[in-house]
Amino acid sequence: MICTPAVDMIAGVFFNYIFVFDDRKEYICVGMKKDRIHILMFVVVAALVAMFYGFAYPYHFFHREQFSLFLLNGDFVLRYFERSAWLTTIIGEFLTQYYYYIGGAPIILGIALFGIGFMVSKLLSREGFGRWIALAGGIVVMLWEGGRECVGEYPLTSTLSLLAGLSLSFLYPRKIENVWIRLAVGLMLIIAGAWTAGYGAIVLGIYIIISEIRKANYFATIIYFIASIIVAVSVDMKYVWWGIPNMDLENQFAIDTEWSRGIRNVGVDPSIADTKLGEYYDLLSSVNDADKMKRYWDEHLITQTMFMPVDPTGNYHTITAAGELWFEMGDMTMAEHATMLGMIFSPRNMGSRHIKRLAEINIINGDEAAASKYLYMLKQTSVHRQWAIDREVGHRTEVYNRWLEWKRNMLPKNDTLRATVDVQRSMRNLLDSNISNDMARQYLLAYDMQTKDVAGFAEDYIKYGKGLKTRAIDEALLVVMATAPADVKQRLGMVPFSIQIMEDFNEFNQLYSRKNAEKLKEKFGNTYWFYCQFDRQFFKR
């Protein structure tokens, strides 16, 4: 079979033939059965990495999809052309939406990694490296890229840029004798690569440099080196040099993602139970479970992270998570505030999770016009279109309408103004409108206690909390009884305390008056009285 140089490039990649330049100055295609072993190895490695992603590490990818949005709209797509790496970015962000599905990311990444390994191996073979070195090189690059994909917000675009750079390498006319032609074509490929694939052009540059060094063409090598440096500093892409799985972060993504998908009994992995996000979601998922809440109160939930901060100390993950509590509790303005800010500060300033939440917040608030904007956007996506249609007026099911009615009943009835960080005022407003909002009640009293706002606790207990009985609350009430003015005590009325707690309180006060810190800590270190009097760091559960 006689083949032309052009066929060389295409068929060599896809049909697993290599071409040798024989004595008659013609190309001869030679089948390589042993290349099938390489292919099998790459398939196995890609499959193993994909399985790891699918079974042990999926939440990073679900999270990535939540913080991105790809709209099938001309104007939206045209905006990509304003950036470098527009081609890989369009494809990358288009494919990222399919991370929404279970298995979506593993399949997409598995195929990409296979392509990377295969191409690296082919390129190394072309340059005369032995087949086992080529195989090893391919696998190393696959694993390296697989590791980078484990990093939080590492975009698929970057993997595709690597793939694109390797693909472009096959177009380099390494067999043309004329060095100037090779240089011209090579530089054009680098420019085109930088424009369409960003740093993928650097990968191309590296391959060309290797190829030219092997030809001892050092002048061209320097030119390509300079070109690669120019690409490196001019393309607008963040570089992640390497990555490994971060299971702590993965577990945090897991609870956050599961919660956002409507799973309420999220199980918090013990490895992150002490993290802010772990505590936050553990409490959030427990608040409607009486047994779990009893445990929290008994172990003094006042040290728990109750609210995620919506301020410069947070990041877009935690700010987004902050909105979940308010959405659950019924304060849609606070929920919208957190959602909007989470979206604003996210890398792409938009995400499917935020748009869906903003749609539902406005549906609950009865602002159908506002909701329709977000639903219209979601209808321009492949993945969330049906979700949006199901929430349009006229398409809502009976079940959904009942849920809406329940959420609307929780809304505040009276308007109030509060600072964005005034969570107490928000919760009081919710309770004023709906005294049966048990979540608001428990959080409010716990927050009063956590912030040592004893006066606030007293008023809130009188107004909203009577009947809520736990050891911790009784401890706080004793502090109120000991310190509050007479009118507060009168409004508080008779509070039945157990004999044990009364005795404990007396003993605490005696030890405190004797300034016996050690004994206090030993015997009462886990009481609210100790917490009130001393730094939080001494408080133990």
Next chain:
Amino acid sequence: MLVACVRVPQDSEISKALSAIPIYPDYKDVMVPVNIAPLNFVIMDEGVDAHDIEISLGNELIYKDTSRGGVVSIEQCQWKEMLNRAAGKQMSVRLAIKKGDSWEGESWTIEVSGDSIDSYLTYRLIEPGFEVWHALTIEERCIETFETRTLADNKELNMQCMNCHIHGRDGQTSMFYIRGENGGAMLYRNGRLGKVNLRSSKMDGGAVYGDIDKSGRYGVFSTNVIIPALHSTDNRRLEVFDTKSDLCVADFDDGKMIVAPQVADTTTFETFPAFSADGKKVYYCSANMIENLIDSIGALHYSICSIGFENGEWGTKIDTLWSASRNGGSANFPKASPDGKFLLFCRSDCGTFPIWHKETDLWMIDLENGNAWPLEKANSDRSDTYHTWSSNSRWIAFASKRGDGQYGRVYFSHIDKSGKASKAFVMPQRDPRKDLLNLKSYNIPDLSVGAAGYSRQKVEKVFREEIAVQYK
């Protein structure tokens, strides 16, 4: 070609639509300036297979297009020619849509005013993100085309806040602020962009809202200490109020701030200043100070006052043009028409942050007789605010949250010689679906005759390399 290949319907095939064909934007029965870009629109009916549009001037058909899908897009050169022919006249539009096998149609008019509108509009693109910002830009759009350029991008300015861009009435001067470290007022004057610090030792805060007079020498500003707070019901979201606000004037020639106790009264809030057309007066909003505003915002009502400013000195007599206590409500953003006849302001129930007050409407005062009226045809059921005049006093641009209620868009309305407004229409886009998918608000639109004389690269250079000139 394939896309456009739809059989042109005969008139006899087109039945009258039983209900109005929903289009976005709503360009039905509007008045437009003779120099506006094409009014492209999208048919908001997913079942539309094709559309046929005819535009006539009198009995003459001047434009016809039959295409697949629901996006109506008119080529710019054709549109410009149509408008030039139709100046001062009315065009008739007949839109027919194909659903299944049948066609149905609706007709409306577009009146082309002989009055042009200032060619450029500057605005800030920012999420309606309450009290914070992240990525924001100040953009300049040529209203006659779809050309837009970025004047400043905070990604190039250490992500610092930029706000309060204004154009001078002289048509040459303009200004905006970069807040934070190394920031200042970016003043473009006499063909040069420079950075100045308008906060002198005489002032309690930095300059915020402002206006530049027709000579280009003076700028009047308020200094505000601003507190944001969240509402809890009714989608009102954010409220912003001042705990302190006063007025000052910057003399750009002499590099000094001119303050006076009559406009820096600690018992009143003075804000939103603007020069009169002749530059001899300053209009502003004034309210009595209230303690504990967070609980009493409903009691905060601003009136519109005026005070003289001539030869670099504040006057002493304060007049009330519009009294909040007499009329009810609260006035914000008084802006005098360039011909000196009218004063346009927005009115809400209370407070000093009308953008999230749904009830906010545009009102006009006749400066000769003091009569005030709402611009009924321009107003909507959502906030209509942040207005700006065209230099010929015949057009206004303003930000409105009508539609989705969340994202402010720019609307235009014609003002006739008696101060009455035409139905407002939204700024056209090349792809009419752009606004539907946009997650940023068009904030503080400001009309200008000419393009800004600087580039974003120059802004970055001045920001990074220049030290702000301190005003005395």
